[in-house]
Amino acid sequence: xxxxSVLFAFLIMAGTMLFVGCKEKSSEDVPxxxxxxxxxxxxxxxxxxxFIEDENSEPNALRTAINSPDHTTLVAAVQAxxxxxxxxxxxxxxxxxxxxxxxxxxxxxxxxDLLKPENKEKLAYILKNHVAPSNYPxxxxxxxxxxxRTLYMASGESVEVTQQGEDIYVGGIxxxxxxxxxxxxxxxxxxxxxxxxxx
Amino acid sequence: xxxxxxxxxxxxxxxxxxxxxxxxDRKKSGAMATNAAERVYVAPGEHDxxxxxxxxxxxxQMSVYGLPSGRLLKVMPVFSQDAEKGYGYNEGTxxxxxxxxxxxxxxxxxxxxxxxxxxxxxxRWVFTHENNTPRVARIDLNTFETGEILEIPNSxxxxxxxxxxxxxxxxxxxxxxxxxxxxxxxxxxMKGNFKGPLTFVKIDQETGGMELAFQVIMPxxxxxxxxxxxxxxxxxxxxxxxxxxxxNTLLEVNASQNDKDFIVALNWKKIExxxxxxxxxxxxxxxxxxxYNHNSSTATSTMKKGVKTVDPKDIPGxxxxxxxxxxxxxxxxxxxxxxxxxxxxxxxxxxxxSFSKMIKAIEDKNYDGDAYGIPIxxxxxxxxxxxxxxxxxxxxxxxxxxxxxxxxxxxSSEVVKWSLKDYQVIDRKPTYxxxxxxxxxxxxxRKPFGKYLVAMNKITKDRYLPTGPEMNHSxxxxxxxxxxxxxxxxxxxxxxxxxxxxxxxxxxxxNSKKIYRLDENEHEHAVRNESETRVERKGNxxxxxxxxxxxxxxxxxxxxxxxxxxxxxxVTNLEQDFDVPHGFAMIGANTAExxxxxxxTKTMLWEPKRIGVYPLYCTDFCxxxxxxxxxxxxxxxxxxxxELKWSLDGD
Numbered sequence: 097x098x099x100x101s102v103l104f105a106f107l108i109m110a111g112t113m114l115f116v117g118c119k120e121k122s123s124e125d126v127p128x129x130x131x132x133x134x135x136x137x138x139x140x141x142x143x144x145x146x147f148i149e150d151e152n153s154e155p156n157a158l159r160t161a162i163n164s165p166d167h168t169t170l171v172a173a174v175q176a177x178x179x180x181x182x183x184x185x186x187x188x189x190x191x192x193x194x195x196x197x198x199x200x201x202x203x204x205x206x207x208x209d210l211l212k213p214e215n216k217e218k219l220a221y222i223l224k225n226h227v228a229p230s231n232y233p234x235x236x237x238x239x240x241x242x243x244x245r246t247l248y249m250a251s252g253e254s255v256e257v258t259q260q261g262e263d264i265y266v267g268g269i270x271x272x273x274x275x276x277x278x279x280x281x282x283x284x285x286x287x288x289x290x291x292x293x294x295x
Numbered sequence: 296x297x298x299x300x301x302x303x304x305x306x307x308x309x310x311x312x313x314x315x316x317x318x319x320d321r322k323k324s325g326a327m328a329t330n331a332a333e334r335v336y337v338a339p340g341e342h343d344x345x346x347x348x349x350x351x352x353x354x355x356q357m358s359v360y361g362l363p364s365g366r367l368l369k370v371m372p373v374f375s376q377d378a379e380k381g382y383g384y385n386e387g388t389x390x391x392x393x394x395x396x397x398x399x400x401x402x403x404x405x406x407x408x409x410x411x412x413x414x415x416x417x418x419r420w421v422f423t424h425e426n427n428t429p430r431v432a433r434i435d436l437n438t439f440e441t442g443e444i445l446e447i448p449n450s451x452x453x454x455x456x457x458x459x460x461x462x463x464x465x466x467x468x469x470x471x472x473x474x475x476x477x478x479x480x481x482x483x484x485m486k487g488n489f490k491g492p493l494t495f496v497k498i499d500q501e502t503g504g505m506e507l508a509f510q511v512i513m514p515x516x517x518x519x520x521x522x523x524x525x526x527x528x529x530x531x532x533x534x535x536x537x538x539x540x541x542x543n544t545l546l547e548v549n550a551s552q553n554d555k556d557f558i559v560a561l562n563w564k565k566i567e568x569x570x571x572x573x574x575x576x577x578x579x580x581x582x583x584x585x586x587y588n589h590n591s592s593t594a595t596s597t598m599k600k601g602v603k604t605v606d607p608k609d610i611p612g613x614x615x616x617x618x619x620x621x622x623x624x625x626x627x628x629x630x631x632x633x634x635x636x637x638x639x640x641x642x643x644x645x646x647x648x649s650f651s652k653m654i655k656a657i658e659d660k661n662y663d664g665d666a667y668g669i670p671i672x673x674x675x676x677x678x679x680x681x682x683x684x685x686x687x688x689x690x691x692x693x694x695x696x697x698x699x700x701x702x703x704x705x706x707s708s709e710v711v712k713w714s715l716k717d718y719q720v721i722d723r724k725p726t727y728x729x730x731x732x733x734x735x736x737x738x739x740x741r742k743p744f745g746k747y748l749v750a751m752n753k754i755t756k757d758r759y760l761p762t763g764p765e766m767n768h769s770x771x772x773x774x775x776x777x778x779x780x781x782x783x784x785x786x787x788x789x790x791x792x793x794x795x796x797x798x799x800x801x802x803x804x805x806n807s808k809k810i811y812r813l814d815e816n817e818h819e820h821a822v823r824n825e826s827e828t829r830v831e832r833k834g835n836x837x838x839x840x841x842x843x844x845x846x847x848x849x850x851x852x853x854x855x856x857x858x859x860x861x862x863x864x865x866v867t868n869l870e871q872d873f874d875v876p877h878g879f880a881m882i883g884a885n886t887a888e889x890x891x892x893x894x895x896t897k898t899m900l901w902e903p904k905r906i907g908v909y910p911l912y913c914t915d916f917c918x919x920x921x922x923x924x925x926x927x928x929x930x931x932x933x934x935x936x937x938e939l940k941w942s943l944d945g946d
Contacts, residue, residue, distance in 0.1 A: 145756060252620075
C-alpha cells in the first residue's frame with residue numbers, strides 16, 4: 097500500500113510539473129510523455145536550463161535535490177512554483193533544502209495548499225526564502241556567525257546565522273548535512289525557514 | 296496493482312491533457328507557424344533596419360550586427376590586436392594600443408554608447424571603454440574604425456560609462472577602488488583610504504576628440520553602471536555602487552552586507568562651472584592619448600601628465616547619495632528623465648527613484664546623514680515606486696518610449712516588461728540563459744525605437760550545435776511592438792556581448808565611406824602612382840615605397856636587402872573602387888600582414904633573418920589574377936654590399 101501511495105504522489109507530481117510546464121511556455125515544444133522519474137522529460141532548450149541533458153558536469157542544486165529521496169516534497173514545490181531554472185543558474189547559490197520530514201512538520205494541509213496553482217507566488221516566495229545568492233560553505237557560515245553577518249535570501253529577507261557547539265543554525269534551524277554542488281552549496285535542514293513577511 | 300497503475304496512468308494523462316489544453320495549436324508552434332522567420336528575414340540584397348553595435352567583452356573588440364536579421368556585418372577592433380585588419384600589428388595602428396603601462400595587446404571592452412544630440416541618437420560616433428587598463432575610445436561611424444583612445448589615469452576597472460545627452464561629456468567610473476594617486480600601502484587599510492574617481496571626458500563637438508576634463512574623487516565604493524540624466528534631469532549623472540562596505544576580500548560575501556548601497560547623483564554642470572572658475576587641484580597622473588588619422592592611416596600616441604581633481608565636499612549641492620537595496624548594477628534613466636531605475640542585483644524588488652522628488656529633497660536639505668561628507672538622501676523621500684517580486688537578479692533596464700520599461704533578470708533568466716505608470720508587470724519572457732544586459736535601439740535616449748529588444752546572455756549551453764566547452768554567447772531578439780514580447784531570433788555573438796547600442800540604419804549608412812581618396816592620403820610614406828615607387832636605404836633601415844593595383848605590386852622584384860636590415864614596406868593601394876582591398880604578406884614577417892583599403896597606405900616591418908629569395912603576395916582575393924599578384928625579395932648576407940635594385944617587368 098505504501099508503494100502505491102508513493103507512486104500516486106509521484107505521478108501527481110509529474111502531472112503537476114507538466115501542467116506548470118505547459119502553462120509557462122506558450123509557444124514552445126512540450127514533452128508528450130512522462131518518463132518514470134517524472135523529471136527527465138524530453139529536453140527542449142526553450143524550456144530552460146533545468147532541462148538540459150548533461151551527464152558530464154557535476155550535479156547542480158536542482159539535480160542534487162532530485163536525486164535525493166528525502167527531498168521529493170521540495171522538488172515538487174520547486175516545480176509547482178516554476179523556479180527550476182533559477183536553481184540551475186550559474187549562481188553561485190546556497191540552497192537550504194528542507195527534507196520531506198521538514199515539510200511534514202507544517203500544519204496539516206499546508207503543503208497541499210501551497211502546491212495549488214493559485215498559491216504559486218506564495219510558494220515561490222517561501223522557496224526564495226531558502227536561497228542565498230553566493231557560496232556559503234559551512235566555514236563561511238561560521239564566519240558569518242563570528243562577524244555577525246546575516247544571510248540575505250532571494251526573497252529579500254535577512255536571516256540570522258547562529259552556532260551551538262559545532263552546529264550551525266540558519267533562521268534558528270539546524271543544518272544537518274551539506275553537499276557541494278556545481279553551482280554552489282546545498283545545506284539540508286529539518287524545518288522550513290518560514291518567511292517573516294507572510295503576505 | 297496492475298489495474299491501479301493503469302488507472303493512475305490514465306489520471307496523469309488527463310492531467311496532461313488539461314494542462315496542455317490547446318495542444319493542437321502548439322503542434323504548429325515555432326517559427327514556421329508564427330511567421331517569426333518572415334519577420335527577421337532580410338531578403339538577399341536587402342538591408343537590415345537597424346545597426347547593432349555589440350560589445351565583444353573580453354575579446355576587446357566591438358562587432359556590428361544587422362537587426363533584425365542578426366547577421367554579423369563587421370568586427371571593429373578597439374582594445375585588442377586584430378589579425379583580420381592588422382590593427383595593433385601594423386606600424387600605423389600599433390600606437391593605438393599604447394598606454395602608460397606600455398603596449399597592451401588585449402583589452403576588455405564593456406559598454407557602448409552612441410553619440411546623441413538633444414538626447415536623440417545622431418549616429419556620428421560610438422564610444423566605448425576598457426575595463427582592465429582603463430581607457431575610453433571613439434569609433435567613427437563613417438569609416439567604422441577606432442579614431443581615438445584616451446587612457447584614464449589613477450583609476451582601475453573602468454566600468455561606469457555613459458554619454459550626456461548632447462555628447463558634451465563621457466563619464467568613466469572606477470570599479471575597483473585603489474589608492475589615488477597610487478601608492479605602496481597595505482590592502483587591509485583600504486577602508487577610507489582607497490578612492491573611486493569618476494572621470495569626466497570632454498568631447499569636441501566637431502571632431503569627437505576626447506580630452507580629460509576633471510576627476511571627481513569619490514569614496515572607494517566600487518562604481519558600476521552609469522547613465523546621464525536626460526530631458527528634465529539633463530545636467531546630472533547617475534552611477535551605482537556595489538561595495539559601500541569597502542570590502543577588500545571575498546566580495547561575494549562581504550560586499551553584500553549592507554542592506555543598501557548607493558546610486559550617486561552628480562550635478563556635472565555645477566562641477567563644470569566650479570572647475571571653469573578655477574576650482575579643483577591638479578594631481579600627478581600619466582596617461583596615453585592615442586589619435587588615429589584616417590587620412591594617413593597612422594596613429595600617434597602622446598603621453599600626457601596631470602589631471603584636474605575635484606573633492607565633492609568642496610562643491611556643496613553637487614554630489615549626493617541615493618540609498619538603494621543590495622549591490623545595484625543598472626541605474627537607468629527613462630526617456631523623460633524623471634525616473635531612475637535601480638537594479639539591486641541581489642534585491643527582491645526593483646527600485647524606481649523620482650528625479651523631481653530628489654530635487655525637492657535636496658532643496659529641503661532633508662538628509663539621512665552622510666558618507667565621507669557626501670549627503671545621503673532619504674530613501675522614502677526620493678522613492679518613485681517599487682516593482683515588487685519582479686524576478687530574481689535584476690540587472691539592466693531600457694525603455695520603449697511608450698511608458699514601458701524592460702528589465703533583465705540574471706538568475707531567473709528572463710526579460711520583464713513593466714509599466715512606469717503603475718509599476719505593474721505586464722509581461723515576462725524567458726531568455727536562454729542568464730541574461731545580462733539588454734538593448735532597445737535608442738532605449739537609453741529621449742527617443743527610443745521600441746520595435747525590437749535584444750537580450751544578451753552570459754550562458755549558452757545547448758542553444759547551438761556544440762563546439763566543445765567554449766561556445767559563443769547567445770543573444771535573443773524579441774519583437775516588443777505589441778503588448779506581449781515575442782521571441783523571434785536567437786544568434787551567437789563574438790566574445791561576451793556585454794552591452795550593445797542600436798540605431799536605425801538610416802542615421803548612419805549614407806555617411807559610410809566607400810573608399811579613401813588617394814588625393815587626400817596624408818600617410819608620410821604614401822606614393823600616388825607607380826612612377827613614385829622606390830626603395831631607399833638609410834643605414835640598416837630600408838624603406839620600400841610600394842603600390843598595389845589589380846593585379847600586381849610595384850616594384851615586384853627587389854634586390855639589395857641584407858640580413859639584419861629593418862625593411863619597412865610602405866604599401867599604397869592605388870585602387871579607387873569600392874571594396875577592392877589588397878592584402879600584403881611577406882614570408883618570415885614576425886609582425887603582421889597588411890590589409891589595405893583603396894586609397895590607403897599601410898606600413899609593415901620585416902626583418903629578414905636568412906639569405907635567399909623570398910616571395911611576397913596579395914592575401915585578399917582581389918581579382919581574377921589574384922594568384923598572379925606576387926613578387927620576390929632577394930636577401931644577401933650581412934656585411935655584403937649588394938646594389939639596391941627594384942623593378943616591375945624589368946623597368
